[in-house]
Amino acid sequence: MKPIKLLSILIIGLASMAAATPSSSAxxxxxxxxxxxxxxxxxxxxxxxxxxxxxxxxxxxxxxxxxxxxxxxxxxxxxxxxxxxxxxxxxxxxxxxxxxxxxxxxxxxSSDAIYYLKDSGIESVKDLPGRTLGAAAGEASLNLMSAFGQGAGIDVSKIKVVNMTPPAKIPSLIAGSVDSIVTFVTEEPTILEAAKAAGKSIGKFMFADFGVDRxxxxxxxxxxxxxxxxxxxxxxxxxxxxxxxxxxxxxxxxxxxxxxxxxxxxxxxxxxxxxxxxxxxxxxxxxxxxxxxxxxxxxxxxxxxxxxxxxxxxxxxxxxxxxxxxxxxxxxxxx
The missing domain is CATH 3.40.190.10 (Periplasmic binding protein-like II)
Known part of the structure; x- marks a missing residue:
């Protein structure tokens, strides 16, 4: 192979490698x-x-x-x-x-919300005391429950919080292991899809509707x-x-x-x-x-x-x- 042709191939190859590899100066x-x-x-x-x-x-x-x-x-x-x-x-x-x-x-x-099973007997926010609520320990929405309670006019200390890992919340709700869960509203599509597959009906309470705007x-x-x-x-x-x-x-x-x-x-x-x-x-x-x-x-x-x-x-x-x-x-x- 002629030296000039070999050199051309090497240059093209190096250029291709440079284009495919992130800059070392990045x-x-x-x-x-x-x-x-x-x-x-x-x-x-x-x-x-x-x-x-x-x-x-x-x-x-x-x-x-x-x-x-x-x-x-x-x-x-x-x-x-x-x-x-x-x-x-x-x-x-x-x-x-x-x-x-x-x-x-x-x-x-604010994206905080409580999702609940409609067949649990919860019809309004006033029905939450005495019910179970699935939540991860220390999560932001759980920490805001007292503010939510003030806006909703309920005693949240009477809600029975069941601690669980975040991945367990939706399955626990759908299975009826808890009456409700607290989470972000961005999770709603996942909740509704799981509920539809199980033949369940879901309701929600947005914290923002009860004065918790943050x-x-x-x-x-x-x-x-x-x-x-x-x-x-x-x-x-x-x-x-x-x-x-x-x-x-x-x-x-x-x-x-x-x-x-x-x-x-x-x-x-x-x-x-x-x-x-x-x-x-x-x-x-x-x-x-x-x-x-x-x-x-x-x-x-x-x-x-x-x-x-x-x-x-x-x-x-x-x-x-x-x-x-x-x-x-x-x-x-x-x-």
């Missing part, structure tokens, strides 16, 4: 979810699939979480660079000394990362929020991208979960200020609400637990 970033991947998480997965992170010089690693409290600890202790967790977990984590801060809001509206799912980062590498925070948020915007504008295609990565998932369920996510994400605040926006007054009210059922180990002010200095301006309404 920043490696770990992103912990709050739970197993589902419709709520289309934003980061679409951003990964569409190359938004790569465009921003980021080599992303997204992995499942084990609850908001665990994700907050991971980010606070350096086990993950970024995470998705419930705002209450971030606020409580900060009060316990974890150096974490919210940098974008995903769910601007910030819910958020994106957080470690304070040290924010201080030492603010440009990276900007690039990660830009890619992630563009992922949510693209999924908003192209929901069917977004679900297809998710299904390619998780072929065992139900596209119908993921689509329904994302539809609920958008309803909780695109609020009047988001329409006025853009996706991910965090309002100081609403954050102060959220802190007060969380403080009503837990004792903070140190004073918590809005500026302690959030910043929107690195948030891109992406309109809430798309095409």
């Amino acid at each position: 920043d490696k970033v770990s992103f912990a979810l709050n739970w197993v991947p589902y419709g709520l998480h289309l934003g980061p997965y679409v951003a990964e699939a569409k190359g938004f992170y790569e465009e921003n010089g980021i080599e992303i690693e997204i992995f499942r979480g084990f609850g908001s409290g665990d994700t907050t600890k991971r980010v606070g202790t350096g086990g993950a660079d970024f995470g998705m967790a419930d705002a209450s977990s971030v606020i409580i984590g900060y009060s316990k000394g974890l150096p974490v801060k919210m940098v974008a809001m995903v769910l601007d509206k 910030y819910a799912m958020t994106i957080l980062a470690n304070d040290s990362l924010i201080e030492t590498n603010p440009d990276l925070v900007k690039r990660v948020l830009d890619a992630t929020m563009r992922g949510y915007a693209w999924a908003r504008d192209n929901p069917a295609e977004a679900v297809e991208l998710f299904a390619k990565k998780f072929p065992e998932s139900s596209s119908e369920l993921v689509a329904s979960q994302f539809e609920i996510t958008l309803d909780l994400m695109i609020t009047d605040l988001a329409k006025a200020h853009g996706l991910g926006y965090i309002d100081e007054e609403k954050m102060a009210k959220t802190i007060d609400l969380i403080g009503s059922f837990t004792t903070f180990e140190k004073d918590v002010k809005p500026e302690d637990v959030y910043t929107i200095s690195y948030l891109p301006k992406i309109p809430a309404s798309g095409k």
